[in-house]
Amino acid sequence: MRFLNYGGAIALPFAILVFSACSSSPPPPEINLLENIDFELHKIDAVKYAPDEYNKFKVNLRVLKDKIIQEESKFSIFRNYEPIQKNIGDIIGYGKRLLTTINENKSKRKEKISDKIKRLEDKARIINELTLKINVGASTRKLLTKGGIAISEAKASINSNRYDSAMEKVENASALLNEAEKLVTPTLRRYSQNDIINKWRKFVRDTVDESKRKKMAAIVVDKAERTLTLYKNGKILQTFNIGFGRYGYRDKLFSGDDATPEGKYKIIKKSGRGESKYYKALLLDYPNQEDKKEFLKAKKRGLISKNVKIGGLIEIHGGGEDSTTNGCIALENNHMDELFDKVAIGTPVTIVGATSIENELYIGLKELKGDS
Template sequence: MNEGRLARKDLIRAELLLSEAITRYNNNDYDTAEKKLNDLSEYIKVSEKMILPILNRYADKNHIRKWQKMVDETIAESKKKGIPAIIVNKSERTLVLYKNGVPVWTYNVGLGRNGSLDKQRSGDNSTPEGKYRITQKKSESRYHKALLLNYPNEEDRKNFILAKKNGLIPAKAGIGGLIEIHGGGRNSMTYGCIAMDNSKIDHIFKIVPVGTPVTIVGAVDYNNKFSSAIEGL
C-alpha cells in the first residue's frame, strides 16, 4: 500500500523529532524542545489524515457486504455457465482463478500505487473495484502479456459523473482506462493495473478467454488486514 509508505515516512520523521526533543530537553533547551514537539504533532496529524480514510473503507460493513455480493455473483456465474472467473482481493493482494465455481489457483499480485483506494479518475493511480470482463488478450505487451479489462464500465461512468457533479474530482479530469492484468512482477507498483509474475500470467493467459468475468474487490471478510489494523489504533 503506497499510501501506507507515505504515512510511515511521516511517522519516521515524527520519531526523529521526538528523539531530538528529548535531547534538547535533557540539555535544558526547553524552547527548542517545545518546537520539536509541535512539529512532531503535525507529522502525526498528516499521517492520520492520509491513512485513516483508507482503513475506514475496509472496516465499513456496507462496503464489505457490497464486495461479498459481487464475489458471490461472479462465482455463481462461473458455476452456472461452466466458465473460468477471476476474483481480485485488494486487501490480501491475491488473484484467485475459479473454474466451474471452484477456486483452483491463487496468485499474489501487485496493485496501483494507490491501489487500496477505488479508482475515480485518470491519473489517481488507484485500482478500480467492480465487475469487469476481459476484452482483449495481448500476447506481447509492455509488461510481457496482458489481459485488458472493460474499465470504465457503466457503473464506473455513473460514479464518475456523480463525483464530478459533487466536486469530488477536478472538472477537467478524465475517467481513465487501459486497466489490465499484466506481467512485470507481483512486487511492481502500477498506475492502477494488476501486476503478476510473468510465469503466472503465462499460466492464466492459456486458461481464460475473452469475456471471462473479472471482479475486483477491496475485501471479502470483515476481519481483513486493514480492518484489523484500525482496531489496534
C-alpha cells in the first residue's frame, strides 16, 4: 500500500505537467495581423518605395517570431507573452504607418505623373493644331505621332500602377514633342515679334491710305487670319477666306519653297475664265525690288543655295480656299468672280503675316510656351 501511495504522489504532478504541455497556450493572435501587414507591404512594393523602413519592419518581425518560437518551446506554465504583446503592438503601429506613408507617396507620384501626361497631351494638341495651320513637313507629323503613342503607353502603365514604366514613357514623349516644337517655332516666332508686326501694320496703313487718297480699290491679305480684304476709297468693301501654299505662313525667299511672299505688290495681269488653269487669276508683280534685295542677301549669308532662283508667277486665283497652292493665294470661285470684277491692273495688293500681335499664331506660341 505504501508503494501504491508513493506512486500516486509522483504520478499526480507528472500528469499535471503533461496536461499543461498538451494544452499549451497559443501565440498572441495579433501575429496574424502582422502577417497581413507584411503581405500588404510586399504587394505595394515597399522594398522599392521605402527600402530602409521596410527592412526595419522585416527585422523587427523576424526578431518577434524568434521570441515567440522561444516561448513556445517552454512548458505552458512557464510561458510569458506579455513582453512580446507590447512588442507586437509597436510593430503593428509601425507597419500601419509605413503602409499609409507608402500609399500616400505612391498616390502623390501617380498624381504627379498624371499631371505630366495631361500637360503633354495639351502640348501635343497645341502643336497639332498649329501644324494644321502652318502645314509643316512630314518629320514634324512623325514626331507628333510617336509622341502620341508614347503618351498612350504612359497612360496604360500608370493605370496598371507601373510608375517607373509610365515615367519612362513620359520622358520619351516629352523628348519627341520638344523636337516637334523646335521645328514649329521658327515659323511662329515672326508672328510674335513687335518690330515685324509694326512693319506689317505700316504696309496695311499705307495701302488703305492710298486707296482713300486715290479713290481706288486695294487688297490686303492677312495670313494669320487667312483673309483677303477688299478696300474701296479706304473703306472695307468685302472680306473673303483664303487658302495658300504648304508653307504659306513663311515669307517667300526662292522658287519652289511653297511660301507666300509678303510685301507691297500690284496686279499686273488679269486672266479670265479659260485663260487660267485656276478658273480666274490676278498676277502680281512678284518679285519686286525689295524681294530681289532680300533674295541676294539670303544667298550671301548662305541661307539658301547659290543655285536656286527667286521664282515668280504669284497669283490670286480661284480653285477653292481649301486647295494647296505653291505660294499663290486661292479663293472660292464665286468669291473670285466678285473680286475679279472690282479690281483692275495696277490695283495695290499688300500681303502681311498679321496685323495684330494677338494673332492666332502668336496665341498658339504663347500657349505652347506656357505663357497663357
